[in-house]
Amino acid sequence: MQGTADTSLYSGRKWxxxxxxxxxxxxxxxxxxxxxxxxxxxxxxxxxxxxxxFEMPLTSVIYGTLAILYTVVWSAGCLYVIPWxxxxxxxxxxxxxxxxxSYKNHLLLDRKYELAAGVLLFVGVWxxxxxxxxxxxxxxxxxxxxxxxxxxxxxxxxxxTYRIGLSIVTTxxxxxxxxxxxxAARRRRGLEYTAYSEVRTLKYLDSVNLYWAASxxxxxxxxxxxxxxxxxxxxxxxxxxxxxxxxxxxxxRVPWFPPDVESILYxxxxxxxxxxxxxxxxxxxxxxxxxxxxxYFVVSLDSAKYRKIKKNSNIxxxxxxxxxxxxxxxxxxxxxxxxxxxxxITLFGLLRLYxxxxxxxxxxxxxxRKYPRYMKYYDTHLSDLPLAWxxxxxxxxxxxxxxxxxxxxxxxAKPQILRV
Amino acid sequence: MFLGKIxxxxxxVIAEIPDGALDILRSGFFSYLGTSxxxxxxxxxxxxxxxxxxxxxxxxxxxxxxxxxxxxxxxxKVCVTVDERDAVLPAANSGVMIRGRAMMVEMxxxxxxxxxxxxxxYMSFLGAGYPLGNRIAIKVTPKILSYWRGMDFYxxxxxxx
Numbered sequence: 001m002q003g004t005a006d007t008s009l010y011s012g013r014k015w016x017x018x019x020x021x022x023x024x025x026x027x028x029x030x031x032x033x034x035x036x037x038x039x040x041x042x043x044x045x046x047x048x049x050x051x052x053x054f055e056m057p058l059t060s061v062i063y064g065t066l067a068i069l070y071t072v073v074w075s076a077g078c079l080y081v082i083p084w085x086x087x088x089x090x091x092x093x094x095x096x097x098x099x100x101x102s103y104k105n106h107l108l109l110d111r112k113y114e115l116a117a118g119v120l121l122f123v124g125v126w127x128x129x130x131x132x133x134x135x136x137x138x139x140x141x142x143x144x145x146x147x148x149x150x151x152x153x154x155x156x157x158x159x160x161t162y163r164i165g166l167s168i169v170t171t172x173x174x175x176x177x178x179x180x181x182x183x184a185a186r187r188r189r190g191l192e193y194t195a196y197s198e199v200r201t202l203k204y205l206d207s208v209n210l211y212w213a214a215s216x217x218x219x220x221x222x223x224x225x226x227x228x229x230x231x232x233x234x235x236x237x238x239x240x241x242x243x244x245x246x247x248x249x250x251x252x253r254v255p256w257f258p259p260d261v262e263s264i265l266y267x268x269x270x271x272x273x274x275x276x277x278x279x280x281x282x283x284x285x286x287x288x289x290x291x292x293x294x295x296y297f298v299v300s301l302d303s304a305k306y307r308k309i310k311k312n313s314n315i316x317x318x319x320x321x322x323x324x325x326x327x328x329x330x331x332x333x334x335x336x337x338x339x340x341x342x343x344x345i346t347l348f349g350l351l352r353l354y355x356x357x358x359x360x361x362x363x364x365x366x367x368x369r370k371y372p373r374y375m376k377y378y379d380t381h382l383s384d385l386p387l388a389w390x391x392x393x394x395x396x397x398x399x400x401x402x403x404x405x406x407x408x409x410x411x412x413a414k415p416q417i418l419r420v
Numbered sequence: 421m422f423l424g425k426i427x428x429x430x431x432x433v434i435a436e437i438p439d440g441a442l443d444i445l446r447s448g449f450f451s452y453l454g455t456s457x458x459x460x461x462x463x464x465x466x467x468x469x470x471x472x473x474x475x476x477x478x479x480x481x482x483x484x485x486x487x488x489x490x491x492x493x494x495x496x497k498v499c500v501t502v503d504e505r506d507a508v509l510p511a512a513n514s515g516v517m518i519r520g521r522a523m524m525v526e527m528x529x530x531x532x533x534x535x536x537x538x539x540x541x542y543m544s545f546l547g548a549g550y551p552l553g554n555r556i557a558i559k560v561t562p563k564i565l566s567y568w569r570g571m572d573f574y575x576x577x578x579x580x581x
Contacts, residue, residue, distance in 0.1 A: 270505050274462035281454035281460035281462050285502040285515060316462040322450060332466050373508050381511075385571070410466075 004387060040072045046152065054143030063139070063222045071159045073215040074167075081208050088201060092258075093192035095184035100194075103177040107170060117165030117292075122158050129157075129226065135225060164216060164236060171209040175243040178206075178250035181221070185254040191409065191416070193258035206247050213240035256293050261409055264319050265290040266332050269370070273297065275308040275318040282308060287374060288317070289366040295335060296363045296404040302396075307343070307398060315339040317402055330410075337405035343398040360399060430567075431573040437476070438574055441516045441567035445471040445478075448502035453480065453558075455491035455498050457524075463491055469500070470537045474516070476578065478518065478560040479534050481527075489524065491558065498522040500560055511570035520562040530557045 044065065051061045062178045084102060091097050106113070129136060136144055136153075144147040181202075185194065216233065223229040256261060271288040284305060288297040293316055299361050309315070320332035342352055342360055353360075368375050381389060390396050409416045451469040456462050465488055469480045479498055482489060492498065503515025527535070534557075565576040 070426045159521045272452045272464055272501065274452075274464040274499070276454075276460040276462040279456055279460055279495050279517060280497045281456045281499040282519070283452050283464065283517060285456035285501065285503050285505065285513070287510075312460055314459070314461045316454070316464040318452060318464040318466065320450075320466050330466075334464055336461065336463070374510050377510055 036072055040068060043068050043156075050143060050149055050152065054141045054146070054149065056139060056141040056143065060139040060141075066218045066222055067156055067160050070215055070218040071163060074163045074212055077211055077215070079209050081205055084201060084205055088198055089195060091189050091194035091198070093184065093194065095187065096181055096192075099177060099180045099184055103173060106173050113173075114162070114166045114169045117169050118158070118162035119165075121165050122123075124232075125157055125161055126154070128226075132226075144237070160219065163212070167209065167212045167216070168236065168239060170212070171206075171234035171240045171243040171247075173207055174206045175247040175250070178202075178247040182250040182253045185307065188255070188259050191258045191260050194254065196256045198308050199254050199256075200304075205249050206244060206251070209240060210244055213237055244307060256404075257407065260331070260411075261333050261407060262290075262292075264321055264331060265295065268319045268321060270298065270319075271295070271321075272318045273305065274318070275305060275312065277308045279312055287367075287371055288319075289363060291363060291366060293360075295404070296366075297400050297402075298367070298397050299400055300397055305400075306398065309339050309341060313338045313340065315395065315402055332410040334408040334410075335402060335404035335406075336408075337403045340401045340403065342400050342401055356401075363399060364419050390401050431575050433575050433577070437576050438564060438567055439563065440514060440569055441574070441576075442473075442569075444470075444502055444504060444514060445514050448504075451478070451500050451502045453488060453498060453500050453560075455488045456495055457491055458494060460561070463487060465540075467500075468538070468542050469502070470534060472534060472537075476562060476580075479525075479530070479538065480558045480560070481538060481555050482558060484554050484556045492522045492524065492558065495561070496521045496523065498560055499543070501581075514569040515567070517566045518560060518562045519564045519566075520560050523559045523561070525557040525559050527555055527557060538539055 021088075047064045047068065048061065050056070051064075079136065085108070086105075091100065140149060140153075151269055181194070211238070213238075216236065219233060220230075223233045227338070269287065270285050273286050274283045276282070282304060286297040286299075286305075288295055290296075299309075314336075315333055315338065316336045318332055318334045321330060323329035340352070341349070342356055343349065344352075378385070378390070406417065448469075450466050451465060454462055454464050454469045465486075467480045467482065469478050471478055475566075477554035498520065500520075501515060501516045504513065561581065562578050563581045564577070567574040567576070
């Protein structure tokens with residue numbers, strides 16, 4: 001059942017003559033990328049033959065080629081999107097799973113929305129052509145009125161308008177999915193979540209919507225023949241940009257980790273950092289903050305931690321909830337991944353400072369809010385402390401950002417590995 | 421780095437384990453065991469432990485199939501940290517970090533006194549039904565013991581290692 005659904009998903013993304021040509025050798029034997037290229041050449045050859053036979057002006061061949069090129073560039077994007085979409089893993093949160101499932105169904109199985117958008121645009125453009133046929137008269141040369149040529153033109157117009165309609169529909173679906181996903185994600189309980197790699201994949205797929213919109217730039221010369229078409233194309237660009245922006249903002253609000261893990265990372269005050277040098281692990285306690293994505297702590301430039309991170313950026317950080325009375329209340333999270341030093345005065349350090357400087361200020365204020373007494377201590381005892389301990393960014397202290405790659409969550413000493 | 425070497429509190433090398441460190445090792449409830457995987461990827465777990473005064477060794481009990489056991493089988497270098505946290509004053513934080521070698525000991529071969537020590541320390545917490553069946557003990561022999569209290573740092577090197 002799954003297999004048949006997948007094949008239909010795949011063939012669901014084809015142009016009309018692809019569907020026909022797919023049954024005709026030699027196209028049916030070619031891999032998809034060559035398939036698209038071969039069809040480009042075929043349609044282009046038919047176009048050029050018409051151009052020569054009907055003695056059209058040179059501009060018509062340019063416009064025609066651009067329109068064909070648009071459909072091909074667009075189809076190439078499909079070849080990447082569909083396999084990615086199929087590879088998405090399901091969230092453990094049922095609500096989020098429902099959101100993603102309905103998104104996939106809308107996108108891959110339900111064709112009525114895209115057909116509606118395509119037909120609407122097609123009729124619009126065709127009505128416009130019929131109202132003012134001078135453009136066609138000029139560009140089709142002696143071929144104007146030839147039934148075969150008009151049919152070919154209609155197919156080309158349909159191909160272009162269908163794709164534009166589909167672009168709008170997919171972007172709209174993406175925005176709607178992002179909003180419902182982030183809403184569902186904020187209602188998670190316990191260990192429910194969507195693995196962050198999947199959220200990242202969805203974000204990547206959304207950027208394909210922008211690619212599709214950008215490929216419509218090829219239509220600009222054609223649209224510039226009349227202000228109406230140009231405005232239409234402009235409105236299309238604006239709509240896609242706006243919807244993509246909304247989608248991105250909503251996706252940014254999807255938390256990275258399940259609520260049980262997040263509550264430990266937000267509330268607990270101490271973390272243990274394990275580093276490794278020459279196969280010798282090194283474990284030290286630190287104070288830390290968590291900004292919703294990364295974990296930060298501060299090290300002295302003179303510390304063993306700093307030296308070890310410079311040599312090997314692999315890191316494991318354990319944050320635990322201790323309760324020596326009740327075994328049930330003991331929980332811990334271990335994040336394993338890569339560490340990055342921020343705030344060094346080196347070439348790379350300055351580059352990172354430029355990239356993350358504002359965020360570092362925010363992290364610093366998070367420290368101030370989470371550990372007000374520590375910060376006060378560092379301020380009032382400044383002169384008593386050795387320089388290595390003084391809370392002076394860049395001079396004595398740098399920040400370490402931990403990017404988690406694997407999470408292990410323990411509850412009552414039972415480990416559970418979560419994908420990031 | 422355009423800055424010169426920054427000065428810090430000196431580490432004092434001492435011949436005996438300081439009393440403060442022993443107090444922490446005796447009274448601590450949780451220890452943090454760091455092991456490392458093949459590509460020098462650290463792994464960290466919170467563990468129950470007992471400190472044995474005579475042999476200057478730490479004993480822990482864990483399940484046989486756990487990740488740390490497979491790490492120790494490949495690389496016996498480990499690090500154990502026990503500390504006292506103070507949420508108000510950074511200068512009141514103190515702790516002990518032991519870097520050394522780990523060895524697995526089957527529960528049946530483990531000194532009975534250590535098993536009793538362990539059960540005595542954690543029995544009220546674990547309950548009477550704590551299964552020792554599929555468990556294995558980890559014995560950590562210190563090579564270097566680091567101890568800190570506020571800004572004071574001490575280091576003890578095990579002469580018997």
